[in-house]
Each structure stands twice: as structure tokens, then as C-alpha cells.
Amino acid sequence: MVTLSDPMAPSPFRVRRVKKETYDTFTLEFDPANGANGFSFAPGQFNMVYVPGVGEVPISISGDPGQTQTLIHTVRSVGTVTEKICARGPGGVVGVRGPFGTSWPVEEAAGSDVVIVCGGIGLAPLRPALYYVMANREKYGRVVLLYGARTPEDLLYKDELPKWRGHFDLEVEVTVDSATDGWRGNVGVVTTLIPPARFDPESTVAMVCGPEVMMRFTLVELERRGVPAENTYISMERNMKCALGFCGHCQFGPTFVCKEGPVFRYDQVQPFFARREI
Amino acid sequence: MRKSSQSAEPAVLERDQLRWLLAALVNRGYRVLGPTVRDQAIVYDDLASLEDAPVGWADEQSGGTYRLKKRADKALFGYAHGPTSPKKFLHPSVVRLWRAEGGGNGFQMEEGPEEAAKLAFIGVRSCELHAIAVQDKVFLDGKYSDPVYKARRQDNFIVAVNCGHAGGTCFCVSMNTGPKATLGFDLALTEVLEATRHYFVAEVGSRLGGKVLDQVPHKAASGQEKAAAERIVAKTAGQMGRSMDTKGIKELLYRNYENPRWEDVAKRCLTCGNCTMVCPTCFCTTVEDITDLTGEHVERWRKLDSCFTMDFSYIHGGSVRSSPRARYRQWMTHKLATWIDQFGTSGCVGCGRCITWCPVGIDITEETGAIRDSEKEPKERRMPRGRRKS
Amino acid sequence: MAAESLERILGEHPFFGGMEEPYLQLFVDCASNVRFNAGEMIFREGEEANTFYLIRHGRVALETSAPQCGSVIIETLGEGNVLGWSWLVAPFRWRFDARAMEPIRAIALDGRCLRGRSEEDHDLGYELMKRCAQVMEQRLQAARLQLLDVYGGGVRSKR
Numbered sequence: 001m002v003t004l005s006d007p008m009a010p011s012p013f014r015v016r017r018v019k020k021e022t023y024d025t026f027t028l029e030f031d032p033a034n035g036a037n038g039f040s041f042a043p044g045q046f047n048m049v050y051v052p053g054v055g056e057v058p059i060s061i062s063g064d065p066g067q068t069q070t071l072i073h074t075v076r077s078v079g080t081v082t083e084k085i086c087a088r089g090p091g092g093v094v095g096v097r098g099p100f101g102t103s104w105p106v107e108e109a110a111g112s113d114v115v116i117v118c119g120g121i122g123l124a125p126l127r128p129a130l131y132y133v134m135a136n137r138e139k140y141g142r143v144v145l146l147y148g149a150r151t152p153e154d155l156l157y158k159d160e161l162p163k164w165r166g167h168f169d170l171e172v173e174v175t176v177d178s179a180t181d182g183w184r185g186n187v188g189v190v191t192t193l194i195p196p197a198r199f200d201p202e203s204t205v206a207m208v209c210g211p212e213v214m215m216r217f218t219l220v221e222l223e224r225r226g227v228p229a230e231n232t233y234i235s236m237e238r239n240m241k242c243a244l245g246f247c248g249h250c251q252f253g254p255t256f257v258c259k260e261g262p263v264f265r266y267d268q269v270q271p272f273f274a275r276r277e278i
Numbered sequence: 279m280r281k282s283s284q285s286a287e288p289a290v291l292e293r294d295q296l297r298w299l300l301a302a303l304v305n306r307g308y309r310v311l312g313p314t315v316r317d318q319a320i321v322y323d324d325l326a327s328l329e330d331a332p333v334g335w336a337d338e339q340s341g342g343t344y345r346l347k348k349r350a351d352k353a354l355f356g357y358a359h360g361p362t363s364p365k366k367f368l369h370p371s372v373v374r375l376w377r378a379e380g381g382g383n384g385f386q387m388e389e390g391p392e393e394a395a396k397l398a399f400i401g402v403r404s405c406e407l408h409a410i411a412v413q414d415k416v417f418l419d420g421k422y423s424d425p426v427y428k429a430r431r432q433d434n435f436i437v438a439v440n441c442g443h444a445g446g447t448c449f450c451v452s453m454n455t456g457p458k459a460t461l462g463f464d465l466a467l468t469e470v471l472e473a474t475r476h477y478f479v480a481e482v483g484s485r486l487g488g489k490v491l492d493q494v495p496h497k498a499a500s501g502q503e504k505a506a507a508e509r510i511v512a513k514t515a516g517q518m519g520r521s522m523d524t525k526g527i528k529e530l531l532y533r534n535y536e537n538p539r540w541e542d543v544a545k546r547c548l549t550c551g552n553c554t555m556v557c558p559t560c561f562c563t564t565v566e567d568i569t570d571l572t573g574e575h576v577e578r579w580r581k582l583d584s585c586f587t588m589d590f591s592y593i594h595g596g597s598v599r600s601s602p603r604a605r606y607r608q609w610m611t612h613k614l615a616t617w618i619d620q621f622g623t624s625g626c627v628g629c630g631r632c633i634t635w636c637p638v639g640i641d642i643t644e645e646t647g648a649i650r651d652s653e654k655e656p657k658e659r660r661m662p663r664g665r666r667k668s
Numbered sequence: 669m670a671a672e673s674l675e676r677i678l679g680e681h682p683f684f685g686g687m688e689e690p691y692l693q694l695f696v697d698c699a700s701n702v703r704f705n706a707g708e709m710i711f712r713e714g715e716e717a718n719t720f721y722l723i724r725h726g727r728v729a730l731e732t733s734a735p736q737c738g739s740v741i742i743e744t745l746g747e748g749n750v751l752g753w754s755w756l757v758a759p760f761r762w763r764f765d766a767r768a769m770e771p772i773r774a775i776a777l778d779g780r781c782l783r784g785r786s787e788e789d790h791d792l793g794y795e796l797m798k799r800c801a802q803v804m805e806q807r808l809q810a811a812r813l814q815l816l817d818v819y820g821g822g823v824r825s826k827r
Contacts, residue, residue, distance in 0.1 A: 052573070054569075079594060195748070211819065241564050244421075249562065253616060
């Protein structure tokens, strides 16, 4: 009999709701299908999500860490497994192992300004951090969300963005790489939002997530603003097969992204972050 | 990790008495694994009797070369090592992790990994003992422990053998991993062949080792016998054809990610992955989820994998390490440098298998030496080692 | 707005940061406040580039027009940005249209005048060039990142 304490054995979770975010990205809400009481995690952590008989992939958890009854994942359909996950309708079952990995420093950032810079699907692993910060708003200074996507159609959480923007204690700036008709917002890469953003670089914790190239450019701009590397955090992605530190696939220099990451403090990975093919 | 037991004195067993050791292990319910000749190589497999051991066989190894050669005597362990190691059984190359019933509407776990019989190994070299200790750290010491390895590693009985000659590619002395077995064994044998006598000096490494030895006819080893064994080991230690300078090796490789030597080795490396297959510490695996045609019966299998494949580092859009240069660099830097930061020891035990089984004879000691040399002033550089240019 | 106020605004702006006094006064002399209504064209592709702007409020769209697509926005520039460097680089003609997306308040600087003075006073010219080069560098980096289209199909790796 396989007990659930076997770290390679998934637990079944049932889809409650599916929301289409963009043409290839879906947000799915899950309930445990084996009677467990919900799911807890820290913002930035990920699960290994299993489609029976097809395969398993690492997906960041994108829900509210303060709300443990439902498990939420925002999934982009880019391969066999993610395609099948996105096609699961309500009632469909997937397997879940987790949560794994390190988390965003939302507690350590208390007393500082918080700057969240994300691009594309990079907003999904940062949304839990934003929820946490908003739920504990009085502990932080200025809170800034800078978000860039390819086009207006590719923006995630289109209903929530205006709600966040509507908060008087939250600065939200959104930009797209290329505009379509009718878009009257910013056009340009997300890095252009950094110079004018209102935060105190000497007392800021920055959290960055997106494609590696976008993160590299963002880190340059944050450095230009004077945010120290020890106060900047990134989230990395690598091939993962086990998420337990055994399969060796997720190695990134001397670190395992599943154990020492996916959230890394930038100064600790700086020596090899920009190295090609590492 | 079992430490060498200091209490028991070395014993001596005659060649004919060794079969009682095998019998004692079988009687205790062990599946006994030891060396045997198959497909012109000496590999670990089930040992039904001592006659299945490579009696009278030696091996000739060098870069990209492995040959068996008949010996003039009838030594059982007169070879260095082969393409397999105890890893073949402790970290099997194909293993089913679990089986489940159900599909898209729900699934139920049915079975976990197969139960394994307790394993006894005969003929384990010192480098292999260190490799087992290295893998113990990988699989048992972290936040999670690997249940498959843990189950197979439990209740091992290990009969080590001190090497009677250095294999052609060995460098255990410079890695501090041999040739004398000093840790992780229950019994350690040194085979002594004299004109009229063939015997083994046996060192006890654990209480259980002592108990098993009691079931084998033996005597206390005399001073002469002990000295003979020591001479053999000392001779082996002096025969090493290679060495690895490990001083500051981690920092050396961390400094040299862009050294032109990587381009040089990339021209030779076929990325065939042989080195990862024969290396006794390489542990990377992949996971395969399969189903039958109905989709109602699903299984998860684990297979050994190699960082030399394109798939290894694939994330959507492409592989992170697509060039052979990057993949060779990953393997060697992991083995000698990042492994130290990850697990506190080197990943290399100096067995030399990667050199022997590389089709083009790439030599990890030579590559490291070349990188070290490139940092020296030109007049300080050593003469290039003789490597036949093809 | 009084001249002292203009001096303060210019002095505090990163573009003019570190500028020595006589030059700062020169800039103040060449500066004036301007406004544009939403939809107004600030400059057009091909026109002579003789003025550049410090945007104080509102967003400007840098765009071009193609027969099949109509207007395509390349980039938007908001508060605090410098709009335009073609006034300092030959052939001194605008490369893109600049349209006010909303009501704009900006400080306009007489580029033609500054160009002329730079020819006479190379120290001034060097100070201006240094600052424009910085703006160009940032725009170029941003443009390159835009070009990489990292969110779309992913950055293609060489096989």
C-alpha cells in the first residue's frame, strides 16, 4: 500500500472552476479529492501537478496563502502535460505533490517598501505575495506592482488588475510590449516602469519574476535605482522531475531550484545568474 | 556509515574456505552479488557460487580501452573494476515507483516500489565504498530521503576487497579513496597468492562482519600474513598512473566557467553519456508516467538519466544546456566542484571508469590539470601529458 | 510660471543633474512651459527636430503609421521622461510621430538654439551629448528587450 508519506506519490485534487485568462493560459481552482482539509503553502512555492498516465510538471501556486480551502494554479498550455491540465473541466482530477521550494520574503519585508516586478506569466507566482502583503498592509511602506505583458490580450487577472489599481495604498502600473487597437495604457517593456516608480531604494524589498531575459534587464534597472542585490529576490525555473533534490535536473550552478529555490536572493546567485547555459 | 571495528584482529582464510562465507550469507537470507564475467567484461551480478567469480581473469584499462586478459594464476579478484558498481543494485536503473488505478476522474494508489531482498556484495573496492558513502549523503541526508535507495541500502552486508593492482585508469590515492578499504565494510579481504598457497587476510569492519566470519573456518592472521597483505596494498598504491590535484579544486572550477579548455574538450566529447552510466556516484534520474490503452491503469517509473542528453535541461522553448560544451562542463563541474557545496564531499572517487569507458578517452584528471595549468605562467606549465593524438 | 521655478524644475530633473550653473541658466533661458490637448500631435515623422521636451504630466505615444495597420504605438513616455533626441543628432529630423494620449504639460527646450551654442562651446556640447547618450542607451536596451519578445513563444535558443 502506498502511503501519502511517499514523497513521489501524488494526492488527487478535483477541479472546481476554470477561468480562461488568455488564449493559452487558464486559472484552475482545485479541492482535495481525498477528504483532506484544503491546502496550505507559502507564497512563491510550487506543486508538481500530475495528469494520470500523461506526466507531471512543476507549476507555481497562484492563490491566496491566507485562504487554504482551495488550491489555485494558473497554467500556461505549452506542452503535452500543461495542455491536458488546461483541458480539465470542472470535476476532472489531477494529482498534486507539494508544496515545494522556498518562498518570497513577505515576512522579512515588513517595515520596507515592496516592489513587485513581473512579466508575462511571472505575475502568477507573485500574486500570492501580493495577497499576503495586502492582507497585512499596515506592516509595509509603499507597495508597488509593475507588470508587463506581450499585448493587452495577454494580461492575466484582467478583472483583478483594475481592483488592485483602485486601492489607494497600492501603486499599480501595467505595460505591454506591443499595443493593439483601443489600448490607451503604457506601451514599452516593463523595465521602463522602474525609473519613475515611487519607492525608497534604500528601504525596499524587490521581488522579480518572469522570463530570464526580462529578469536580467529588470535587475539592471533596480540596481540603477539603488536597490541592493541582498534585497532583491528572483524566481527561477528549470526542468524538474522529482522536486525532492534527487533527479538532478533542476541544478542551477551549485543550487537545486527545487530545494534552494525557486525563490533566490539575487546576491546569492549573482555569480552565475548571467552565465550562459549554466 | 559503518566504521572500521578496531576490536577484532585480522583473520586468515584459505581459498577453499571462502565458499563458506558465501554459504553463510545465503543462509542468512541475503541475495549475494559479486563479480562475474559477462560479455567480455567483469560485472556485478547474482553469485551462485565462487566458481562464477572471474577466476584467473585480469583487466587491462586505459583511456577508451577495456580488455580482459587471462592471468597466469587463479586469483578471484585479480582485476580492478568493471563498468558496473554496487550502484546497479542500490540505485537501480529502472524501477517502478508506484502503480495506481483510475484516470481523469480520480485515481487510487495501489502499490509502491517492489520490496527488495537484503543485499550482500562481495568484491567491493575501496573507491566503490566511498561511492556508496557519497550516494548515502545524496539520498539519505537531505530533507527528503529516497525510499527506494533506503530500502535497498538497509541491511547490506559488504565484503570489500583491497586491490591487488592498480587499474590502468585509477587515481584513488590522490582522491583519498583507496586502495585500502577503510570504511563502510563488514569484512575486507586482501587476496594473497604465493607459490604454494592462496589465502585471504580478512579484516573485520563491523560486529555483524565478525559474526559472519565466525561461521567461516579461519585462523588468526600471523604477522607474516598481515605483512604480505600490507605489501600488496602498498604496491597497488604505488602503481597509480594518474592523479588529481584536489587543492582548491572547487574554486578553480568556479573561476573557470569560460576557460577555452571547455571548447577543446567539446570538440572531442560525443555526449554519449557513457561516463554517467559507469560512474558509481552519478545519480540523476528521470520519471516516466505511463498508462495502458484504457487509461485506467497508470504507473510511474524511474529511470537513470544523464546530464549529457538534450532533454535533461529542457524547459519550454528549448534546453538550457544545448551545446556539448555546456553539457560536458556541467558534468565535470558538478562532479568535482558544485557537488562539494551540495553534499559536503567530492562527487569523484577516483575510480577512473569514466576514462576507461569514454569512447574517445577523455581523462577527467587531464582536463582538470589543463585548466589548472592555464592559470599558471607559461614557464611554470607542466609538459603536456602523453596523450596519443588521433 | 516664474523663471526661478523653471530653474528648480530643470535642476531637479535627472537629465540636467550635475549641470554647471552657467549652463543651467542657459537652459532656463531656452525653456518654456507648453501644453498639448489629448490627441494633439506634438511632432510628426520627417519634420525638422528643433525642440525637445521634459514631460511633466501625461502620456505621449511614439508611433508610426503603416498602410495596412494604421498607427502603431512603438512606445509610450510618461511623466519625467525626456521626449526627443533627434534635435541633437544629424539629420535633425523626427523619426516617429509623437501624439499626446491625454492632456500634456511639458517644458519645451529650444533645441536649435542649444545646437548652435554647442557648436561654439564644445564643453556645453559634451554635457548635452553625455545626457542624450544616456537616454538613447536606455531606449535602445528597452527596444532590444521589446524585440526579443520574451513573453510570446519564448526566447528561441540555438540548436
